[in-house]
Amino acid sequence: MLDKELVQHVAHLSKLEFDEADLEKFTLQLDEIIQMENELTAVDTTNVRPTTHIARQESTFRADEPQKGPSRTELLSNVPEQADGFIKVPSILTTEED
Amino acid sequence: MNYFDETITSLHQKLVTKQISNAELAQATLDNIDKTNDTINSFISVNTSIGQEPAFEIAADQPLQGIPLAIKDNILTKDLKTTAASKMLANFRPIYEATVVDRALRAGMVNIGKTNLDEFAMGSSTETSYFGATKNPWNLNKVPGGSSGGSAAAVASGQVIAALGTDTGGSVRQPASFNGVFGIKPTYGRVSRWGVIAFSSSLDQVGILSRHVVDSAQILEAISGYDKHDDTTSTQEVPAFSKIKADVKGLRVAVPEEFMGYGVDPKVKEQVQKAINTLQQQGAVVESVQLPHAQYAVQVYYIIASSEASSNLQRYDGIRYGYRADDVHNLEDVYIKSRSEGFGDEVKRRIMLGSFALSAGYFDAYFNKAAQVRTLIIEDFKKIFADYDLVVGPTAPTTAFDLNSRIDDPVVMYMNDILTIPANLAGLPAASVPVGLADNMPVGLQLIAPPFAEQTIFNAAQVLENESNFLQMQPKMGGQK
Numbered sequence: 001m002l003d004k005e006l007v008q009h010v011a012h013l014s015k016l017e018f019d020e021a022d023l024e025k026f027t028l029q030l031d032e033i034i035q036m037e038n039e040l041t042a043v044d045t046t047n048v049r050p051t052t053h054i055a056r057q058e059s060t061f062r063a064d065e066p067q068k069g070p071s072r073t074e075l076l077s078n079v080p081e082q083a084d085g086f087i088k089v090p091s092i093l094t095t096e097e098d
Numbered sequence: 099m100n101y102f103d104e105t106i107t108s109l110h111q112k113l114v115t116k117q118i119s120n121a122e123l124a125q126a127t128l129d130n131i132d133k134t135n136d137t138i139n140s141f142i143s144v145n146t147s148i149g150q151e152p153a154f155e156i157a158a159d160q161p162l163q164g165i166p167l168a169i170k171d172n173i174l175t176k177d178l179k180t181t182a183a184s185k186m187l188a189n190f191r192p193i194y195e196a197t198v199v200d201r202a203l204r205a206g207m208v209n210i211g212k213t214n215l216d217e218f219a220m221g222s223s224t225e226t227s228y229f230g231a232t233k234n235p236w237n238l239n240k241v242p243g244g245s246s247g248g249s250a251a252a253v254a255s256g257q258v259i260a261a262l263g264t265d266t267g268g269s270v271r272q273p274a275s276f277n278g279v280f281g282i283k284p285t286y287g288r289v290s291r292w293g294v295i296a297f298s299s300s301l302d303q304v305g306i307l308s309r310h311v312v313d314s315a316q317i318l319e320a321i322s323g324y325d326k327h328d329d330t331t332s333t334q335e336v337p338a339f340s341k342i343k344a345d346v347k348g349l350r351v352a353v354p355e356e357f358m359g360y361g362v363d364p365k366v367k368e369q370v371q372k373a374i375n376t377l378q379q380q381g382a383v384v385e386s387v388q389l390p391h392a393q394y395a396v397q398v399y400y401i402i403a404s405s406e407a408s409s410n411l412q413r414y415d416g417i418r419y420g421y422r423a424d425d426v427h428n429l430e431d432v433y434i435k436s437r438s439e440g441f442g443d444e445v446k447r448r449i450m451l452g453s454f455a456l457s458a459g460y461f462d463a464y465f466n467k468a469a470q471v472r473t474l475i476i477e478d479f480k481k482i483f484a485d486y487d488l489v490v491g492p493t494a495p496t497t498a499f500d501l502n503s504r505i506d507d508p509v510v511m512y513m514n515d516i517l518t519i520p521a522n523l524a525g526l527p528a529a530s531v532p533v534g535l536a537d538n539m540p541v542g543l544q545l546i547a548p549p550f551a552e553q554t555i556f557n558a559a560q561v562l563e564n565e566s567n568f569l570q571m572q573p574k575m576g577g578q579k
Contacts, residue, residue, distance in 0.1 A: 007450070014408065014453040015415075015433045016446055026450065032509050033400065033451060040397050040467050043474065050469030051476060053300045054286050054525040055330035056549065062326070074193040078419035089417060092429045 002031040099126035101256040106313045113164050119153035120164030127166040127210050130257045138233045140252040142171045143179050144211035163206030168252045168261035171212035172219050174293040182295045183227035184217045186414050186421045186440035196293025198304050198321045205320040214248030217442045219297050221245050222514050225505050226444040235575040240498040243273030250277040253307045255576035260308035266298050267399050268518025270305035271530040275493035275542025278532040281307040282314050285549045286525030287332040290325035298406040301522040311559045315339035334550050344560040347381030350486040354389035357491030360516050365536035370492045373533035373543045376565045387482050391474040395519040396512055401455045401468035408452025476524045487554055489546040493530035497539035527552045531559040532568045
């Protein structure tokens with residue numbers, strides 16, 4: 001049921017790209033996994049509520065007061081490309097000379 | 099330092115009476131790692147600077163002071179490279195300490211280095227690490243299990259006395275079982291996840307591995323408890339876990355019929371049955387029960403864990419930290435090329451599966467269905483724990499498998515986790531304690547308790563440690579004098 005077109009669509013949603021050989025491989029593997037997942041259809045879940053988290057703790061709130069956080073230098077310490085204390089990224093649109 | 103004959107308490111005695119200084123202990127541990135790491139590849143990085151720390155007076159009332167601890171490399175350590183075993187984070191230096199690390203350090207423990215894992219903790223064999231596979235110290239042709247395979251191999255080979263791991267679907271317990279060490283995943287919410295690189299937020303929990311049960315208990319005591327940085331942590335009081343009572347008299351123990359099926363190797367079953375008999379001989383009341391929805395645990399897990407992972411791993415975009423691809427022409431390129439070059443295949447498979455399960459048209463059939471079956475698994479456990487104190491069975495269907503034997507077959511690899519996943523889905527505390535050998539490889543018994551009943555696990559595991567004499571057995575690498 002899983003074809004290359006759908007896998008390509010999911011890759012797009014996931015911001016991933018695959019060459020033809022990998023697309024082939026991933027389609028086969030994901031299809032096998034989805035077939036395994038389809039075994040869940042055998043379980044009757046009528047009126048069963050879904051469990052999406054299991055925290056046993058009530059949510060807590062803190063006062064909305066400014067707190068001291070990490071410095072700019074610290075926050076930028078793992079940035080791949082930066083200039084003048086700012087994060088540097090390529091242009092959003094493809095540049096002309098490319 | 100030969101950790102095979104030591105516990106944290108015996109080391110503490112030596113430190114207090116100055117038979118060894120904290121500096122010497124740290125250096126001896128670094129030497130241990132240095133001697134064997136080329137062979138087993140359990141560490142990604144070592145905290146060499148710790149060898150230069152000055153010696154200081156160890157307080158008699160500070161049992162963890164000066165004790166070296168290995169830390170899985172998906173747990174943030176300030177200024178010490180934390181990679182999640184991924185090319186994506188190969189040069190990442192955290193600017194803050196994970197809460198578990200902070201608490202261990204405050205208790206006086208020493209961060210000795212960062213252990214290998216499957217990339218982003220996604221795997222059951224530590225073979226998907228960007229930094230190469232870890233080997234099993236009992237047999238170097240076998241996997242150490244995963245994803246905390248580096249932590250388990252480091253403890254099993256005597257490089258360290260204890261290590262932190264994380265457990266999302268069995269990643270502490272299965273490698274503990276494969277390496278013949280004790281490993282515990284506490285109740286969801288017992289330990290803070292702040293600073294633990296997120297994989298599946300409703301399942302992840304930090305755990306501990308050690309040769310002796312009591313050492314894990316002592317460390318769990320130090321790292322547990324409410325953390326204002328993690329809203330899912332519990333305010334429940336943390337008991338003095340290390341005050342273990344090795345006693346199972348009258349303990350009501352349930353053995354799910356399903357756990358003894360599921361393709362469990364007959365030789366594994368034999369060792370597990372022997373351990374169950376021991377519990378019975380020591381006064382536990384053992385009965386067979388049913389856990390009917392556990393057979394769907396793997397299917398439920400791979401939808402839920404992958405969905406949460408696809409969301410959690412969106413943050414790796416090549417902008418603020420992590421790998422950035424070079425040959426890019428626009429912003430979209432940065433995202434796509436950085437992620438496609440920075441993640442390995444297993445991580446990509448899970449992101450893809452998760453995106454699929456959450457996508458329009460498939461959400462109800464996959465994500466919602468899995469979340470509903472999760473509810474049924476939780477209810478199965480609730481019914482059992484109304485009458486029993488502990489659920490036991492094998493930790494894994496087999497002993498450690500051969501390196502490279504399953505890596506290209508994801509479904510076969512995933513099925514290996516069928517016995518450990520249910521405890522994560524239900525957020526229950528669970529541990530693996532070594533009970534014997536099958537074909538010269540260790541076998542673990544799994545113990546699962548109701549929420550926050552870790553003490554029951556420690557007490558029963560201590561009985562098995564005492565009765566099985568497993569600690570007398572030595573792997574191929576480690577313990578030799």
